[in-house]
Amino acid sequence: MTDDFIEQSKRDAVAERLAAEALIVDVDGFEGPLDLLLTLSRTQKVDLRKISILQLARQYLTFVEKAKQLRLELAADYLVMAAWLAFLKSRLLLPPDPEDEGPSGEELAAHLAFQLERLQAMRDAAAKLMARDRLGRDVFARGIPEDVTRTRIVTYSANLLDLMQGYARLRTKDEFRPFVMDRESVFTMEEALDRMRGLIGFAGSWTDILSYLPEGWGADPKRRRSATAATFAASLELAKEGKVEIRQSGTFEPIQLRARERRGP
Amino acid sequence: MSEEISEDNIETAQQTDASSEEPAEESLFEAPPIGEQERMIEAILFASAEPVTVHELNARMPHGADAAEALVHLRKRYEGRGVRLVRVGDAWAIRTAPDLGFLMQKEQVETRKLSRAAIETLAIIAYHQPVTRAEIEEIRGVSVSRGTVDQLFDMEWIRFGRRKMTPGRPVTFVVTQQFLDHFGLESARDLPGLKELRAAGLLDNRLPPGAMPLQPDDTDAAEETNEGQSELFED
Amino acid sequence: MSEEISEDNIETAQQTDASSEEPAEESLFEAPPIGEQERMIEAILFASAEPVTVHELNARMPHGADAAEALVHLRKRYEGRGVRLVRVGDAWAIRTAPDLGFLMQKEQVETRKLSRAAIETLAIIAYHQPVTRAEIEEIRGVSVSRGTVDQLFDMEWIRFGRRKMTPGRPVTFVVTQQFLDHFGLESARDLPGLKELRAAGLLDNRLPPGAMPLQPDDTDAAEETNEGQSELFED
Numbered sequence: 001m002t003d004d005f006i007e008q009s010k011r012d013a014v015a016e017r018l019a020a021e022a023l024i025v026d027v028d029g030f031e032g033p034l035d036l037l038l039t040l041s042r043t044q045k046v047d048l049r050k051i052s053i054l055q056l057a058r059q060y061l062t063f064v065e066k067a068k069q070l071r072l073e074l075a076a077d078y079l080v081m082a083a084w085l086a087f088l089k090s091r092l093l094l095p096p097d098p099e100d101e102g103p104s105g106e107e108l109a110a111h112l113a114f115q116l117e118r119l120q121a122m123r124d125a126a127a128k129l130m131a132r133d134r135l136g137r138d139v140f141a142r143g144i145p146e147d148v149t150r151t152r153i154v155t156y157s158a159n160l161l162d163l164m165q166g167y168a169r170l171r172t173k174d175e176f177r178p179f180v181m182d183r184e185s186v187f188t189m190e191e192a193l194d195r196m197r198g199l200i201g202f203a204g205s206w207t208d209i210l211s212y213l214p215e216g217w218g219a220d221p222k223r224r225r226s227a228t229a230a231t232f233a234a235s236l237e238l239a240k241e242g243k244v245e246i247r248q249s250g251t252f253e254p255i256q257l258r259a260r261e262r263r264g265p
Numbered sequence: 266m267s268e269e270i271s272e273d274n275i276e277t278a279q280q281t282d283a284s285s286e287e288p289a290e291e292s293l294f295e296a297p298p299i300g301e302q303e304r305m306i307e308a309i310l311f312a313s314a315e316p317v318t319v320h321e322l323n324a325r326m327p328h329g330a331d332a333a334e335a336l337v338h339l340r341k342r343y344e345g346r347g348v349r350l351v352r353v354g355d356a357w358a359i360r361t362a363p364d365l366g367f368l369m370q371k372e373q374v375e376t377r378k379l380s381r382a383a384i385e386t387l388a389i390i391a392y393h394q395p396v397t398r399a400e401i402e403e404i405r406g407v408s409v410s411r412g413t414v415d416q417l418f419d420m421e422w423i424r425f426g427r428r429k430m431t432p433g434r435p436v437t438f439v440v441t442q443q444f445l446d447h448f449g450l451e452s453a454r455d456l457p458g459l460k461e462l463r464a465a466g467l468l469d470n471r472l473p474p475g476a477m478p479l480q481p482d483d484t485d486a487a488e489e490t491n492e493g494q495s496e497l498f499e500d
Numbered sequence: 501m502s503e504e505i506s507e508d509n510i511e512t513a514q515q516t517d518a519s520s521e522e523p524a525e526e527s528l529f530e531a532p533p534i535g536e537q538e539r540m541i542e543a544i545l546f547a548s549a550e551p552v553t554v555h556e557l558n559a560r561m562p563h564g565a566d567a568a569e570a571l572v573h574l575r576k577r578y579e580g581r582g583v584r585l586v587r588v589g590d591a592w593a594i595r596t597a598p599d600l601g602f603l604m605q606k607e608q609v610e611t612r613k614l615s616r617a618a619i620e621t622l623a624i625i626a627y628h629q630p631v632t633r634a635e636i637e638e639i640r641g642v643s644v645s646r647g648t649v650d651q652l653f654d655m656e657w658i659r660f661g662r663r664k665m666t667p668g669r670p671v672t673f674v675v676t677q678q679f680l681d682h683f684g685l686e687s688a689r690d691l692p693g694l695k696e697l698r699a700a701g702l703l704d705n706r707l708p709p710g711a712m713p714l715q716p717d718d719t720d721a722a723e724e725t726n727e728g729q730s731e732l733f734e735d
Binding site: 077104108110111115118121122124129130132134135136137138140141143146 | 546547548549550593594595596597598601604607608609611614616617619620622623624626627639640641642681682683684685691692693697700702706708709
């Protein structure tokens with residue numbers, strides 16, 4: 001019985017070494033330690049759920065040992081995994097230490113088994129996915145798609161009111177000048193200034209500013225108002241410039257002005 | 266109706282299946298049933314980036330297939346459908362049915378207010394039709410741009426009326442039925458006159474005394490409008 | 501022969517019109533008959549190489565049309581034909597029947613050879629979405645190279661999903677409509693073996709024992725994952 005067991009272990013060990021040697025050739029082909037473990041687990045020829053993690057740990061450690069003998073440079077994560085598996089192996093073989101608060105060897109082993117099963121499941125799923133009827137290989141889209149022309153349609157809106165108002169605007173053009181000042185009846189201060197600058201030189205004595213109103217602006221009240229205001233404003237401006245003096249004898253009395261005598265500076 | 270059609274279709278498909286009665290492997294040596302050939306050319310024509318000749322169809326189909334015959338069936342099958350089998354030179358292609366071409370446009374509708382120039386021009390045409398370009402310009406006091414007239418033509422709100430019997434026989438513009446529909450008018454005669462506009466509060470200004478000459482014009486305009494309209498109605 | 505066909509065509513068109521029993525003008529306001537709607541989506545889907553969403557179909561069809569209903573009819577009509585109506589997420593497309601792929605060697609596109617890493621990463625994203633890079637690495641046991649993710653993005657098979665509500669708010673990856681289209685999937689729910697994998701607990705985010713400090717956060721992450729999945733798979 002014991003012999004058998006030893007025999008069995010020996011045989012296992014030989015098989016593992018051979019397997020490890022075979023895998024070594026492929027070391028670059030593995031996508032990391034988990035992938036290697038998954039490959040090693042296939043040698044157990046059992047359902048991944050029934051896999052012996054202890055045996056798997058042994059297989060992995062044998063692989064790493066073999067790689068070292070062959071002086072093969074293994075990536076660091078393979079060595080990290082080896083260290084972890086060595087730890088796991090000891091955990092699984094030694095009776096649980098009640099003082100230890102960490103997860104048990106069984107828990108760690110179960111999680112590793114889960115990881116392997118999950119990775120295998122994803123690989124199978126990927127294979128199924130890639131084996132599906134694929135667009136451009138088994139299934140084809142329209143070869144001559146017709147262009148969808150993106151047209152921007154501009155619709156212009158106008159309602160009856162717009163139309164009628166537009167027409168009314170045209171037919172009553174003269175009435176519709178809301179923002180245009182009637183320049184004909186406006187005498188600006190600038191105009192008044194120009195006019196007065198030319199005239200004050202001749203006015204040595206006090207003169208009613210109304211006499212400065214331009215010709216033809218006295219009759220129409222609208223024009224008279226504008227011209228008077230402009231002339232008055234212009235007079236104030238000239239007074240400010242020191243060119244004229246202004247006086248008014250009383251409220252509503254005529255406003256008079258005269259040219260100021262020039263004094264030397 | 267459409268259900269009936271699809272039932273027919275299924276029947277046809279079943280018939281096809283029934284008539285095949287050969288295992289798939291044998292089709293490598295014997296010509297596939299015509300229903301199967303029809304499926305094949307349907308798939309090839311659909312997926313091909315350009316029209317495919319009968320010669321090429323035959324070359325691509327299993328030995329013994331007769332693309333020409335299958336094409337007749339397929340063409341019939343697509344009759345009245347959203348797409349049709351069409352001949353392009355000596356090749357065949359699947360194309361959208363011509364009456365559905367409008368679906369191949371993605372429309373983005375944008376509504377803009379008609380320009381003042383366009384509204385005024387349109388108003389003059391509506392009130393004075395048939396009216397010449399020169400007359401429009403006289404009323405508006407500015408020249409009428411080609412773009413404005415084109416736009417109104419595009420909108421199908423105006424069209425050409427009879428030529429005027431004046432020197433140069435100028436073309437005239439009149440409004441269309443679409444115009445009347447859009448503005449909810451039975452006829453252009455229903456457009457309110459200036460007095461009515463004023464009564465409706467659309468014109469709040471008194472007519473200035475100087476605007477007198479407009480009034481006879483208006484009378485003319487009204488007469489002209491009637492004339493134009495009779496033309497419009499005679500059409 | 502071809503004349504005969506076009507006559508038939510006209511007849512069919514007339515029938516269609518007759519069955520609508522409305523003058524053409526009214527179709528602007530009333531939905532076209534369902535047979536007509538079927539023709540319309542047929543034309544739109546035939547014209548497009550990409551799947552078209554129901555929303556877009558409705559937008560392109562006349563007002564009042566119901567693309568969803570017309571799609572049911574159209575799908576039935578193409579059953580067993582050389583091309584089929586397939587659903588891709590919330591969109592629809594016409595694709596050749598898979599059994600006829602052998603006829604289309606000329607159309608076959610050389611798909612870039614995907615590395616094993618890329619294929620596995622794609623599968624993990626599809627089955628675990630929305631999934632973070634760390635989760636992918638945890639499953640594969642190796643770090644995910646930038647090139648792998650770039651390649652999947654380049655093929656437009658994956659895109660970013662919502663960020664995970666875990667510390668660092670990592671980005672997640674999800675698969676795209678193009679992915680579904682490429683692999684002939686109606687939705688992510690139809691991934692092969694999805695149910696079995698879920699039942700076996702292989703899509704759970706199971707934590708390594710002893711990963712204590714991370715646990716509260718990771719629990720959140722797991723919840724979030726389920727939430728995300730239910731959103732993606734059960735919609």
